[in-house]
Amino acid sequence: MSGFWQNVRWRAEVLAYDLIRLLMAPFSLSQVSSLGGWLFRKIGPKTSKHHIAKTNMRLAFPDADEAQMARWLEESWDQMGRTFAEFPLLHRIKVFEGGSHVEVVGLEILQDLKDTHTGAVLVSGHFANWELMAAVFSQAGLPVRVTYRPTNNPYFDKRIRQERERYGIKLMVPKSGPRGARELITALRAGESVALLNDQKFNEGIEVPFFGQPAMTAPGPTRLALKTGAPLIPMSIIRLGGTKFRVTIHPPLDLPKSGDHKRDIETGVRLITGFIEDQIRAHPTDWFWVHRRWPKELYKRTHHQGTNKQGKER
Secondary structure, rough: OHHHHHHHHHHHHHHHHHHHHHHHHOOOOHHHHHHHHHHHHHHHOOOOHHHHHHHHHHHHOOOOOOHHHHHHHHHHHHHHHHHHHHHHHHOOHHHHHHHHHHHOOOOHHHHHHHHHOOOOOOOOOOOOOOOHHHHHHHHHOOEEEEOOOOOOOOHHHHHHHHHHHOOOOOOOOOOOHHHHHHHHHHHHHOOOEEEEEOEEEEEEEEEEEOOOOEEEEEOOOHHHHHHHOOOOEEEEEEEEOOOOEEEEOOEEOOOOOOOOHHHHHHHHHHHHHHHHHHHHHHHHHHHHHOOOOOOOHHHHHHHHHHHHHHHHOO
């Protein structure tokens, strides 16, 4: 019986999404984006996610004063609202047509991969509207397998896949598991690229410093690059304002090949994590702050400290 009601709930969620998408259709991307930003600025600070975001920012920027933190948090909620509201309309963005919303830097790196039929490991994080990085390489005609983590709701997961196909993404594989890893290795050896986001907590990963705090990090992108010899190419995206973006394809990271496989993997993970950290320092409000990136104890500790501080002030 529980399975029946779960199925009903899943279908209701998808129905709500379809209704919202239908209501969005008459409006411009800019209008929908602005509305999403406004809603999240109002609702976000009232949710439990606000504590996570604030804790993350405090861990990353311990010297920031309260006024600066408040501004960053408000801007961050605006970014998240815009990103989620924009998703159903991303198929409207034609990256390489006149009046595009997206400026691309380093496109020659992708063009070289395409011309030489070379597969690369494209790696990035949850910056600004991260979906647009995939729109860039897919609309550039580069064959790329994009990894993803299926949602618990299979009907909603189908909608997500359909939306991504509408703006050009057709080759997707599950984010984890031996089957997914084999598909990615086969693709790289056949001259196709793979794309992964590498900035969230991964309990089975490698512990490396992230803003000076130990953080479990997925070694997958580094392992793929070392195993296949494919270049490890970082990408980033920033929101220039409203619905204007800049996507940058950076030069490949210089992965070590010392013969000590374990050490080489850890070094690669540190290089990627350092890249992610540098991007966050440069554009603090572009990152997806509501994810518990560090161990749970840090969030509990800061919560208790905040509670005690409020008690003393009273």
